[in-house]
Amino acid sequence: MYKYVLKRLLFLIPTIFGVAFIIFLVMNITPGDPARALLGLSAPQADVDTLNHELGYDLPFLQKYFNYLKNMILHQDFGRSYFTKQSVFDEVWPRYVITIKLALIGVLLSALIGIPPGIYTAVKQYSLWDTIPSVIAFFIAAIPAFVFGLLMLFIFSLKLNWLPSFGATTVYHFIMPTLTIAIPPAAQVMRFTKSSMLEAIRQDYVRTARAKGASERTVIWKHALMNALLPVITQVGLSLGTLICGAVVAEKMFSIPGIGSLIIDRILYKDEPILLAGTILISICFTVVMLIVDITYAFIDPRIRAKYTTGRKE
Amino acid sequence: MAFEGSSMQKGKTEITFKKQGQAREIWRRFKKSKGAVIGLVMLVAMLAVILLADVIAPYSLATKQNLSQKLAPPSSGHIFGCDAYGRDLFARVLHGGRTSLSIAVIATMTSCLLGSILGAVAGYFGKAVDSVIMRALDIFMSVPDILFTMAVVVALGANFINLLVALTLAYFTNYVRLVRSQVLNLSELEYVEAARAGGAGSARIIATHIIPNAMGVIIVNTTLNVAKIILYESTLSFLGLGMPPPAPEWGLMLSEARSFLRTSPHLLIFPAAAIVLSACSVNLIGDGLRDALDPHLKS
Numbered sequence: 001m002y003k004y005v006l007k008r009l010l011f012l013i014p015t016i017f018g019v020a021f022i023i024f025l026v027m028n029i030t031p032g033d034p035a036r037a038l039l040g041l042s043a044p045q046a047d048v049d050t051l052n053h054e055l056g057y058d059l060p061f062l063q064k065y066f067n068y069l070k071n072m073i074l075h076q077d078f079g080r081s082y083f084t085k086q087s088v089f090d091e092v093w094p095r096y097v098i099t100i101k102l103a104l105i106g107v108l109l110s111a112l113i114g115i116p117p118g119i120y121t122a123v124k125q126y127s128l129w130d131t132i133p134s135v136i137a138f139f140i141a142a143i144p145a146f147v148f149g150l151l152m153l154f155i156f157s158l159k160l161n162w163l164p165s166f167g168a169t170t171v172y173h174f175i176m177p178t179l180t181i182a183i184p185p186a187a188q189v190m191r192f193t194k195s196s197m198l199e200a201i202r203q204d205y206v207r208t209a210r211a212k213g214a215s216e217r218t219v220i221w222k223h224a225l226m227n228a229l230l231p232v233i234t235q236v237g238l239s240l241g242t243l244i245c246g247a248v249v250a251e252k253m254f255s256i257p258g259i260g261s262l263i264i265d266r267i268l269y270k271d272e273p274i275l276l277a278g279t280i281l282i283s284i285c286f287t288v289v290m291l292i293v294d295i296t297y298a299f300i301d302p303r304i305r306a307k308y309t310t311g312r313k314e
Numbered sequence: 315m316a317f318e319g320s321s322m323q324k325g326k327t328e329i330t331f332k333k334q335g336q337a338r339e340i341w342r343r344f345k346k347s348k349g350a351v352i353g354l355v356m357l358v359a360m361l362a363v364i365l366l367a368d369v370i371a372p373y374s375l376a377t378k379q380n381l382s383q384k385l386a387p388p389s390s391g392h393i394f395g396c397d398a399y400g401r402d403l404f405a406r407v408l409h410g411g412r413t414s415l416s417i418a419v420i421a422t423m424t425s426c427l428l429g430s431i432l433g434a435v436a437g438y439f440g441k442a443v444d445s446v447i448m449r450a451l452d453i454f455m456s457v458p459d460i461l462f463t464m465a466v467v468v469a470l471g472a473n474f475i476n477l478l479v480a481l482t483l484a485y486f487t488n489y490v491r492l493v494r495s496q497v498l499n500l501s502e503l504e505y506v507e508a509a510r511a512g513g514a515g516s517a518r519i520i521a522t523h524i525i526p527n528a529m530g531v532i533i534v535n536t537t538l539n540v541a542k543i544i545l546y547e548s549t550l551s552f553l554g555l556g557m558p559p560p561a562p563e564w565g566l567m568l569s570e571a572r573s574f575l576r577t578s579p580h581l582l583i584f585p586a587a588a589i590v591l592s593a594c595s596v597n598l599i600g601d602g603l604r605d606a607l608d609p610h611l612k613s
Contacts, residue, residue: 142597
């Protein structure tokens with residue numbers, strides 16, 4: 001088990017290298033340069049070249065890449081922004097925390113909203129209590145997060161005046177953004193929980209549990225649910241990617257100073273240090289969450305745990 | 315004619331018979347599902363209206379500005395009302411559908427093609443090739459799609475082709491995993507073993523046993539992917555990363571609607587409904603196809 005966790009953590013290193021490489025590559029093959037964006041279209045080419053040189057943008061692609069990795073590993077230095085000249089870390093970190101907070105609250109909310117109706121509809125299959133929530137979830141799954149945000153903005157901010165429409169200072173500011181990003185994945189989690197639960201209910205061990213006289217409550221909660229939840233956990237973890245996308249949308253819609261809006265702003269300036277740091281931090285978070293999901297999986301499911309303790313791979 | 319064929323080229327005709335029967339059987343099962351038929355009817359109706367968009371409301375209506383009609387609510391002259399520049403919303407929704415749906419379909423096909431080839435190569439050759447492709451994919455997948463798409467679209471510029479590139483890169487990863495696991499699973503099945511024991515070569519096994527059996531799962535996934543891409547593409551356009559402004563596009567129209575939410579909710583309702591209806595109908599068809607193609611999965 002430790003070996004497995006260690007192996008997965010070590011995989012973070014090539015991931016970081018790879019992500020940095022992809023970003024450098026994209027920046028390198030696309031037109032435009034930071035000095036031109038900073039100085040404007042009318043600035044003379046000589047000034048642009050000088051500034052690009054000062055920024056270190058004109059170095060060859062691979063040299064920039066290796067310099068960046070060297071500074072990051074040896075000096076924990078992420079460089080300075082081409083645009084604001086400030087330390088990248090100071091600029092990125094507070095915004096990163098906001099985005100991750102949004103995304104993680106979104107993950108929790110989507111599980112809280114999605115799992116209970118999923119279980120309920122599976123238990124009450126073919127009744128009205130199954131049909132109505134399932135149809136609702138089906139429609140919600142076809143609504144993009146930003147349309148939800150707009151609807152909530154229209155109802156709760158503009159018509160009812162209950163919630164503030166922008167900013168990120170109080171708890172109230174976070175209600176609409178987190179719901180915006182949590183509801184679409186919640187519908188998917190619900191559909192997934194339902195099908196997983198339906199499958200579990202039909203298993204032989206559930207019939208055995210019923211046959212030995214266990215109460216319906218025990219059968220559902222202990223035998224069916226515990227087995228049905230495994231794939232659901234993976235699904236919830238995987239939805240983090242969607243949620244980060246949702247977080248970017250929510251940041252834009254509710255004017256929240258998160259990392260998504262920072263990256264959108266700075267791509268235009270080709271502000272490489274900011275883009276790199278932002279993307280790398282998000283990828284690390286993503287990888288770590290996937291690792292936590294896998295470990296949770298192993299802890300819940302004795303079959304998987306057994307595989308690791310006996311040293312057999314997959 | 316088929317009878318003649320069966321006496322002359324027995325093997326070939328048997329196959330065509332079987333194929334016809336299978337297609338008919340799938341269609342029969344598909345028809346049984348109410349949701350799938352509703353989805354199909356909805357989609358066909360929408361496609362018909364979108365294809366006839368030029369006849370119903372010419373493209374010029376979708377871009378012609380008429381400030382006297384600014385933010386006009388729905389009326390008999392403009393059944394969906396007008397937007398902030400006085401452009402007819404109905405024409406914009408129709409022509410927007412052309413952009414959104416064609417991007418969704420083409421991007422699904424390109425990502426399916428790219429992903430399937432990589433997945434099949436990884437699954438078929440295995441060993442080192444498999445490791446290299448899958449580890450590279452792991453790294454690629456640890457960058458959330460949205461960041462990558464943003465980088466590609468903003469850096470290359472927002473237009474139809476770059477949007478396709480970005481969407482393909484965001485969605486091909488699913489197919490690599492799907493096709494690889496299909497190839498790995500199927501090649502261990504008994505009928506493949508039987509074919510191999512019967513002396514069939516790798517090429518024949520792949521062409522006659524693995525591809526036809528993997529098709530069902532791939533078709534279902536592809537259908538459901540079209541719906542996902544419709545939603546994702548509208549999100550990108552909403553963020554200003556999709557089609558450039560004068561073009562009618564659903565996400566873009568919603569982004570423009572944001573400033574006028576308080577006074578003109580019709581700007582929000584119609585494009586949003588178009589997105590939801592198209593995604594819903596595609597999802598219904600996908601679910602129906604899943605049940606029709608694989609009776610085992612039916613739950």
